[in-house]
Amino acid sequence: MSTPAVSIDHVTKRFSGHVAVRDLSFSVPAGGIFGLLGPNGAGKSTTIRMIMDIIEPDEGKISLFGSAASSRDLSARVGFLPEERGLYKKMKILEHLAFLGEVKGMRVSDAKSKADKWLQRLGLGDWGQKKVEDLSKGMQQKVQFAGALIHDPELVILDEPFSGLDPVNLQVMKDVVVEIARSGRTVLFSTHIMEQAERMCDRIVIIARGEKVVDGAVTEVKAGFGDRNIALTFVSGKEAAERILADRAMVAKCDDYGASAEVSMVAGVNPQSLLAALVGAGVGLSRFEVIEPSLQAIFIAKVGNAGVAPANAEAA
Amino acid sequence: MSKTFAIIRREFIARVRTRTFLITTLLLPVFMVAVSVIPALMMRGGDRTTRIAIVDATNDGFGARVESALGSESLSGKPDAPKRYALNRVAANGHMVAVRDSLVALTGENPAQHPETFDGVLVLGDSMLQTGEAEYLGTNTSGLESMGSLEGSLSRVLRETRLANSGINPAVLKDALRGADLKTTKVSGGKATGESGAASFMIGYFMAFVLYLGVVLYGQQTMMSVIEEKTSRIMEVLASSVRPFQMLLGKVLGVGSVGLLQMSIWGGTVYLVTSQRVRLAGLVHVSPDAMQQFPIPTMSAGLFAIFLAYFILGFLLYGALYAAIGSMCNSTQDAQQYVAVLTPLLMVSFFAVFAIFKDPTGGIGVPMSMIPFFSQIAMPVRWSLSAVPPLQLVISLTLGVLALLGVTWVASRIYRTGILMYGKKPTFGEIFRWIRAK
Numbered sequence: 001m002s003t004p005a006v007s008i009d010h011v012t013k014r015f016s017g018h019v020a021v022r023d024l025s026f027s028v029p030a031g032g033i034f035g036l037l038g039p040n041g042a043g044k045s046t047t048i049r050m051i052m053d054i055i056e057p058d059e060g061k062i063s064l065f066g067s068a069a070s071s072r073d074l075s076a077r078v079g080f081l082p083e084e085r086g087l088y089k090k091m092k093i094l095e096h097l098a099f100l101g102e103v104k105g106m107r108v109s110d111a112k113s114k115a116d117k118w119l120q121r122l123g124l125g126d127w128g129q130k131k132v133e134d135l136s137k138g139m140q141q142k143v144q145f146a147g148a149l150i151h152d153p154e155l156v157i158l159d160e161p162f163s164g165l166d167p168v169n170l171q172v173m174k175d176v177v178v179e180i181a182r183s184g185r186t187v188l189f190s191t192h193i194m195e196q197a198e199r200m201c202d203r204i205v206i207i208a209r210g211e212k213v214v215d216g217a218v219t220e221v222k223a224g225f226g227d228r229n230i231a232l233t234f235v236s237g238k239e240a241a242e243r244i245l246a247d248r249a250m251v252a253k254c255d256d257y258g259a260s261a262e263v264s265m266v267a268g269v270n271p272q273s274l275l276a277a278l279v280g281a282g283v284g285l286s287r288f289e290v291i292e293p294s295l296q297a298i299f300i301a302k303v304g305n306a307g308v309a310p311a312n313a314e315a316a
Numbered sequence: 317m318s319k320t321f322a323i324i325r326r327e328f329i330a331r332v333r334t335r336t337f338l339i340t341t342l343l344l345p346v347f348m349v350a351v352s353v354i355p356a357l358m359m360r361g362g363d364r365t366t367r368i369a370i371v372d373a374t375n376d377g378f379g380a381r382v383e384s385a386l387g388s389e390s391l392s393g394k395p396d397a398p399k400r401y402a403l404n405r406v407a408a409n410g411h412m413v414a415v416r417d418s419l420v421a422l423t424g425e426n427p428a429q430h431p432e433t434f435d436g437v438l439v440l441g442d443s444m445l446q447t448g449e450a451e452y453l454g455t456n457t458s459g460l461e462s463m464g465s466l467e468g469s470l471s472r473v474l475r476e477t478r479l480a481n482s483g484i485n486p487a488v489l490k491d492a493l494r495g496a497d498l499k500t501t502k503v504s505g506g507k508a509t510g511e512s513g514a515a516s517f518m519i520g521y522f523m524a525f526v527l528y529l530g531v532v533l534y535g536q537q538t539m540m541s542v543i544e545e546k547t548s549r550i551m552e553v554l555a556s557s558v559r560p561f562q563m564l565l566g567k568v569l570g571v572g573s574v575g576l577l578q579m580s581i582w583g584g585t586v587y588l589v590t591s592q593r594v595r596l597a598g599l600v601h602v603s604p605d606a607m608q609q610f611p612i613p614t615m616s617a618g619l620f621a622i623f624l625a626y627f628i629l630g631f632l633l634y635g636a637l638y639a640a641i642g643s644m645c646n647s648t649q650d651a652q653q654y655v656a657v658l659t660p661l662l663m664v665s666f667f668a669v670f671a672i673f674k675d676p677t678g679g680i681g682v683p684m685s686m687i688p689f690f691s692q693i694a695m696p697v698r699w700s701l702s703a704v705p706p707l708q709l710v711i712s713l714t715l716g717v718l719a720l721l722g723v724t725w726v727a728s729r730i731y732r733t734g735i736l737m738y739g740k741k742p743t744f745g746e747i748f749r750w751i752r753a754k
Contacts, residue, residue, distance in 0.1 A: 052556040054736060075557040082556075086549030090330060102322035103557045147553070 003066035005030045005155045005186040006051055011060030013046055013210075020046040022210040023060070028188050028203075030065075030154075033181045035201035036190040037295070039303065043210040044190040045083050048159050051188075052080050064155065076105040079153035083160050083190075085144050087132045093119065093143055094128035100147035111150065118146035122172065138169050145173055149180070156180055158189040162196055174200065194295040204295070208303040222292045225301070229291045230271055233260040235284035244277050260287070320562045320569075323554075327541065327570025332577070341578050345585035365391070365402050366462065368454075369419045371439045373408035378477060379440050380405070385473045386466075400465075404434070412439070416453070424455045438466075445481075448474055517673060519586075520700040523623055524669040526582065527693045531630050532662060534575040535638035538568055539651055542642030542735070551735050560732040564643075564724075568635040572628065579627050583620050623696045629716045630692025633723055634658060640727035643734030650741045665690040669697050676702035686712045688719030726751055
């Protein structure tokens with residue numbers, strides 16, 4: 001595998017009295033979408049701030065693109081959307097975007113033309129000469145999003161990028177994120193909403209109370225979790241089906257609802273063999289679906305409700 | 317470096333575009349022009365011939381002397397200018413009160429419709445020469461200058477008449493009465509500068525005021541701009557791309573260049589107004605002579621340069637500290653506590669100016685113009701008042717630059733930690749730890 005875009009090596013960060021991140025290690029491979037998941041106050045933002053070199057870890061090492069340079073020196077290659085959004089209220093949108101490009105090392109003229117393209121793309125083409133304070137909150141979010149991407153970074157780090165967006169804007173930004181990943185670049189984003197991560201991410205890390213709980217490709221994580229259920233809906237041959245479902249060598253548990261049933265397989269048994277047995281016995285099926293455990297379910301199972309810190313500890 | 321420049325430029329443009337900048341920049345020069353032209357314009361109203369009836373109850377020709385003395389006065393002191401007074405002497409012939417009252421009845425009418433009327437009646441009693449008492453009944457007796465001038469003229473005639481009556485030759489007399497006329501001119505570097513003492517004082521005071529105000533206003537703006545960046549959370553985006561030192565530098569230089577622009581406009585206006593005031597007077601139809609009566613200071617190019625140099629030095633010194641204070645706080649209210657540390661320094665530097673006015677090369681003036689934190693006001697003021705040895709200027713500037721380096725180092729350390737601190741404001745102990753941290 002090529003050099004990881006981000007590698008975090010035994011990193012610990014303490015804030016007066018409590019440990020925000022404890023001995024955290026993971027790496028983000030180049031290319032694709034990587035999700036940093038965890039409940040509020042788990043240490044996601046602290047981790048991201050350390051990656052961005054805004055704060056320094058107390059212990060451990062973080063490197064970007066396998067380089068020894070600090071991420072601030074590499075900032076021309078990194079785009080960053082902080083959790084706390086902020087723009088200069090009195091500035092014109094186009095100039096603001098250009099400024100954000102400039103502090104990433106772009107030339108003024110390049111930054112301006114790029115800013116214009118992004119505004120067109122996000123449907124804000126007519127707003128370039130308006131001041132930030134004249135925009136709605138959703139529009140400001142989009143401007144900030146464009147600001148993180150204006151210099152075409154090969155690594156994009158987004159802290160809670162989809163929070164507070166309406167469905168339309170959510171879709172627009174998701175499309176942009178997916179497009180970045182498709183072009184071979186890397187997206188690392190944090191979220192506490194598992195459904196988003198489940199649909200978008202190739203790989204995830206779940207952290208809770210500053211410690212890593214789960215790490216891996218989404219498919220592996222789900223497979224590794226084991227607990228797979230199968231949903232069945234019967235058309236005919238219910239009696240034959242009941243005999244097969246009673247076979248405790250294959251089926252661990254069966255919730256029979258009459259016309260349908262939900263089945264848990266014995267560990268290590270392929271769901272295909274159940275399907276073969278049912279079809280062989282002449283059972284008519286209108287539905288046979290292997291239901292993968294949701295990240296939500298895995299998250300709850302691994303972290304438990306205790307892992308969810310009170311909402312007001314979010315600042316950590 | 318280009319990132320720092322981007323921050324400087326953003327800061328500069330954001331500030332120059334505000335209405336506040338436009339208004340404050342324009343207002344001071346307008347004020348300056350007004351202060352130099354309006355008095356002359358105002359005085360012009362008094363420059364017309366006053367029609368006076370003289371009730372002459374004197375019996376030794378004193379009334380005639382008064383008439384000829386007043387009659388020879390012209391408005392601007394030049395022989396071809398209009399006469400100051402139009403006189404009409406009436407002998408009292410023993411009926412002083414009746415004559416006076418009949419003339420008073422003729423005052424106050426519009427001269428265009430009633431050319432036979434008067435602006436005032438001057439009554440010279442028969443004991444005038446002894447007692448010096450005279451009476452003026454006029455439509456306008458509150459004009460201090462015109463009344464003073466009339467009184468002065470009467471006194472002069474009185475003096476001359478009394479002395480002549482004692483047998484003193486009028487020619488000798490005139491010679492003897494000529495007073496001293498002391499002209500003060502500042503000498504700098506062995507050369508006369510052409511600035512009068514009064515003008516030096518005015519320019520010194522003006523500079524002290526503008527320098528004090530400039531540092532406080534622009535320092536506060538720097539501070540508030542940092543606080544705004546913190547509260548709007550734009551700080552994180554900047555902090556991930558730009559070093560804290562670059563941010564601090566960009567911020568201070570950005571606001572500073574706005575200040576420099578404004579100071580240049582102001583200083584330049586003073587320079588133009590003072591050097592071109594005669595032409596300026598012509599534009600508003602005020603006689604150049606009237607303009608010259610007011611001790612408007614002139615600003616030499618050298619003084620202008622010193623003024624700007626010390627504004628830059630002083631602003632950077634205090635601006636860096638104001639920025640550091642801003643970085644520690646999340647609201648202007650929080651910041652006041654720390655600003656209270658800077659205010660006494662600025663106050664002392666301003667009030668030291670009065671000691672310098674008293675004695676520019678004295679025990680307060682010389683050290684004050686050398687010590688950083690005070691020299692940014694003291695030195696330009698001293699320069700405007702007296703010749704400053706080049707060595708002292710070099711020492712003052714060197715100390716200033718050294719202090720600037722030290723202050724920037726401390727400020728950037730506070731800034732580095734402060735900008736990402738939210739929540740409660742730090743104690744002085746904590747700030748000290750930030751400075752010492754690696």
